[in-house]
Every structure is written in C-alpha cells, then in structure tokens.
Amino acid sequence: MNITQQNSILIVDDTPNNIRILFNILHEVGFQVSVVKSGELALEKVTFIKPDLILLDVMMPGIDGFETCHHLKSEESTKDIPVIFMTALAEVENKVKGLKLGAVDYITKPIQVEEVLARVNVHLALRNTQIQLINEIHDRRQAEIELQQTLQELQQTQTQLVQSEKMSSLGQLVAGVAHEINNPVNFIYGNLTYADEYIQDLLKLVQVYQQHYSNPVSEVQTVIAGIELDFLTADLPKLIASMKVGAERIREIVLSLRVFSRLDEAEMKAVDIHECIDSTVMILGHRLKSQRDREEIQVIREYGNLPLVECYPGQLNQVFMNIIGNAIDALEISKDNTEIYPTIHIRTKTEGDRVIICIADNGSGMTKEVKQKIFDPFFTTKPVGIGTGMGLAISYQIVTEKHRGSLHCVSQPGQGTEFAIVIPVKQG
Numbered sequence: 008m009n010i011t012q013q014n015s016i017l018i019v020d021d022t023p024n025n026i027r028i029l030f031n032i033l034h035e036v037g038f039q040v041s042v043v044k045s046g047e048l049a050l051e052k053v054t055f056i057k058p059d060l061i062l063l064d065v066m067m068p069g070i071d072g073f074e075t076c077h078h079l080k081s082e083e084s085t086k087d088i089p090v091i092f093m094t095a096l097a098e099v100e101n102k103v104k105g106l107k108l109g110a111v112d113y114i115t116k117p118i119q120v121e122e123v124l125a126r127v128n129v130h131l132a133l134r135n136t137q138i139q140l141i142n143e144i145h146d147r148r149q150a151e152i153e154l155q156q157t158l159q160e161l162q163q164t165q166t167q168l169v170q171s172e173k174m175s176s177l178g179q180l181v182a183g184v185a186h187e188i189n190n191p192v193n194f195i196y197g198n199l200t201y202a203d204e205y206i207q208d209l210l211k212l213v214q215v216y217q218q219h220y221s222n223p224v225s226e227v228q229t230v231i232a233g234i235e236l237d238f239l240t241a242d243l244p245k246l247i248a249s250m251k252v253g254a255e256r257i258r259e260i261v262l263s264l265r266v267f268s269r270l271d272e273a274e275m276k277a278v279d280i281h282e283c284i285d286s287t288v289m290i291l292g293h294r295l296k297s298q299r300d301r302e303e304i305q306v307i308r309e310y311g312n313l314p315l316v317e318c319y320p321g322q323l324n325q326v327f328m329n330i331i332g333n334a335i336d337a338l339e340i341s342k343d344n345t346e347i348y349p350t351i352h353i354r355t356k357t358e359g360d361r362v363i364i365c366i367a368d369n370g371s372g373m374t375k376e377v378k379q380k381i382f383d384p385f386f387t388t389k390p391v392g393i394g395t396g397m398g399l400a401i402s403y404q405i406v407t408e409k410h411r412g413s414l415h416c417v418s419q420p421g422q423g424t425e426f427a428i429v430i431p432v433k434q435g
C-alpha cells in the first residue's frame with residue numbers, strides 16, 4: 008500500500024511557529040493534518056480519532072512529550088500508532104529517551120522540510136505495510152476457520168450418509184425378509200381355516216360313528232385307547248386355535264416389517280404415526296423382553312386422536328428407532344434398581360396444527376452436562392464400538408430441518424428421560 012492522501016497526521020506542539028511550518032509542509036503534500044497544543048489534548052483526541060502518525064513535541068507545558076508517549080504506548084488502542092518526536096538538534100539524551108519510550112524516530116528542530124517529509128513518508132509506508140500484513144493474517148485466519156468448518160460439515164455429512172446407508176440396507180433386508188415370509192405364512196394362515204373345518208367334520212363323523220357303533224370290534228377299541236381319542240378330541244380344536252394365533256402373529260410381524268422398511272416411500276406422504284411407532288416397537292421387541300438380570304420392559308401407549316401426518320415415514324421411523332433404542336439403553340444401565348419397573352411410555356396428541364409424540368423412560372436419566380451435548384454429532388457416553396453418538400444428531404436434523412418441527416428433551420439423573428417430537432401436520 009502506498010502513502011495516500013487518506014493518511015492522517017496529528018501534530019502535538021505548543022509553539023505556533025512550529026505548528027504553522029509543519030502544517031504547511033504536510034498539508035501541501037496532501038495529508039490530512041490536525042493539530043493539538045498539549046499532551047492532554049492529544050490523549051483526549053486519540054480516544055475518538057486515531058491518526059496514522061503522531062508528531063510529538065518534547066517540551067510542552069502540562070504533561071510533556073515523554074509522558075504523552077508513555078500513555079499512548081500503554082493503551083491497547085493507541086500503542087501501534089507511530090510517534091515521531093521533535094527535539095532540538097543537540098539534545099541527544101532526549102532522542103534516546105524518546106526512542107526507549109517507543110517512538111519510532113525523531114525530527115530535529117529547527118524544522119527542515121526535506122527531513123520532515125522523508126521521515127514521515129518512511130514511517131507511514133511502514134505503518135501501511137504493517138496494517139496490510141495484519142489484514143492479510145486476519146484474512147488467512149478467517150479462511151482457515153472457514154476451511155475447518157467446511158471440513159467438519161463434510162465429516163458430518165459423511166457420517167450421515169453412512170447412517171442413512173445403514174438404515175437403507177436395514178430397510179432392504181427387512182423388506183426382503185418380510186417379502187419372503189409373507190407367501191408361506193399366508194399359505195399356512197389361509198389353509199388353517201380349511202384344516203379347522205375338515206378336522207371339525209372328521210371329529211363329528213367319529214362322534215356319529217361312536218353313537219351308532221357304541222361297541223366296536225376289538226381292533227378299533229385298541230386304536231381308540233392307543234390314540235387317547237377323548238383327549239385328542241378335546242385338544243385338537245385348542246391346538247388349531249393356538250396355531251391360528253401364532254400365524255396371525257407372524258402376519259402382524261410381517262406387516263410391521265413392511266411398514267418399517269417403507270423403502271418405496273422416499274417421498275413425503277400422509278401417514279398414520281401410530282402405525283409407524285407400533286412397527287418400530289415391534290422391530291425392537293427382542294430388546295424389550297425380560298433378561299436374566301432385568302424384567303421385561305413394558306411399553307405403555309397412550310395414543311391420542313391424530314390425523315394423518317405429512318412426513319417422510321422412513322426417516323421418522325429412524326427417529327423413533329433412535330429414541331426408543333436410547334430409552335432401552337438407559338433402562339439397561341439402571342437395571343440394578345429393582346424398585347423400578349422398566350417402562351417406556353409413549354403418548355401422542357394433537358395441538359393446533361401440530362402433533363406431539365412424547366417418548367419417556369424411567370431409566371438412568373442424564374446430568375445437565377450430558378443433556379447439553381446430546382444433539383452434538385459424535386457425542387456419546389457409551390463404550391467405544393457401542394455408541395456412535397450420531398443417533399440424536401441425525402434425529403434432530405430429521406425433525407427440525409426435514410420436517411420443520413422441534414425436538415425437546417427433559418431429563419434428570421435417576422429421574423428418567425422424556426423426549427418430545429413436535430411436527431406440523433402439514434408441511435406445505
């Protein structure tokens with residue numbers, strides 16, 4: 008940067024003659040020149056206008072040039088303004104003292120035009136280069152920070168991609184399994200009705216035979232005794248009924264698996280949220296069952312009257328899966344407390360044009376410090392290899408960005424945790 012006409016110079020001197028000469032020299036070459044007549048006034052002035060350079064007289068009434076310089080150099084906002092002392096040619100001591108106090112140079116009196124301009128120009132050029140360098144360093148730091156941020160975002164996107172890829176392959180697997188099971192189970196379920204009918208008919212026939220041939224030949228009697236006909240007759244309908252219950256259960260599971268995978272539904276659509284929650288609970292069913300050292304986790308559902316909600320069902324299932332999964336983890340941690348029945352409470356309701364889904368557990372709960380960080384990517388309190396710390400970060404993004412909703416958490420150590428998912432019924 009060159010010395011420009013914008014460069015401003017402050018003259019601090021109490022001698023009218025000096026002021027006049029300096030002002031004329033500097034003004035003539037185009038600098039913005041201002042003048043004050045004492046050290047006090049100089050210090051006052053620099054609080055609101057910062058000159059690019061100060062010409063400072065040593066001998067002044069009130070605080071002298073040295074003290075003024077000392078003040079300027081000890082203030083953060085003025086310490087970088089170059090100061091040039093003005094002193095008589097013979098006063099070597101003054102020159103040394105001034106330089107020691109932080110002045111960059113001195114001008115000897117009586118004032119010489121060439122000397123003033125030469126020294127002023129050198130120091131303004133230095134000052135301008137210094138400012139330019141500082142700005143460059145600042146710009147570079149800024150660029151570095153931006154790069155760091157971009158890198159972080161990239162990392163986050165990558166993990167999200169991995170997560171959603173995982174979810175999508177889980178979805179594909181689930182959909183595939185569901186499809187494979189669907190046909191044979193329908194086979195069984197469909198034929199059970201006929202099998203039931205035929206068995207009833209055959210039993211009726213046996214009954215009629217028994218009525219009319221109450222005294223059959225001994226071979227028949229032996230078979231009747233061998234197969235325990237009375238027991239068989241009583242047990243067979245029960246057996247068929249329980250097979251029906253079993254087959255129905257498998258059909259429900261297959262249906263849940265299909266609802267959960269929802270691979271075909273990358274588009275926004277109006278869905279039954281309760282169906283989504285139920286399918287997720289179903290998928291996590293094996294984790295709810297009682298274990299050697301823990302009772303079965305009860306899932307209590309209090310469903311309100313919800314309209315169909317416009318959403319990306321696959322993504323919302325991922326949110327339910329993460330939150331319910333975390334609740335189960337928290338109940339695992341607190342399993343030693345035998346006074347508590349491990350419970351997950353799911354409530355839904357409509358409030359205005361939004362639906363609220365609350366998922367609460369009576370597990371370990373969390374401290375204020377943990378709670379503050381749960382939505383941060385990669386934050387986890389779980390052992391390495393178990394938690395990635397991405398579950399809630401992704402859930403937060405799905406709820407707030409993809410569905411324009413909000414995700415809240417209330418929790419205290421030992422008091423359990425409640426998450427509230429709030430999403431608008433319509434996205435438009």
Ligand SMILES: Nc1ncnc2c1ncn2[C@@H]1O[C@H](COP(=O)(O)OP(=O)(O)OP(=O)(O)O)[C@@H](O)[C@H]1O
Pocket residue numbers: 329333334337368370371372373377381386387388389393394395396397398399400423424
């Ligand atoms: N219901 C809860 N009760 C207690 N702490 C919880 C609960 N839900 C979340 N947390 C805390 O929040 C942290 C972050 O949860 P998040 O789901 O993001 O990651 P994670 O469960 O640790 O790992 P993963 O990526 O496998 O889900 C957990 O490690 C846990 O400390």
Ligand SMILES: [Mg+2]
Pocket residue numbers: 329332333394398399
């Ligand atoms: Mg989790």
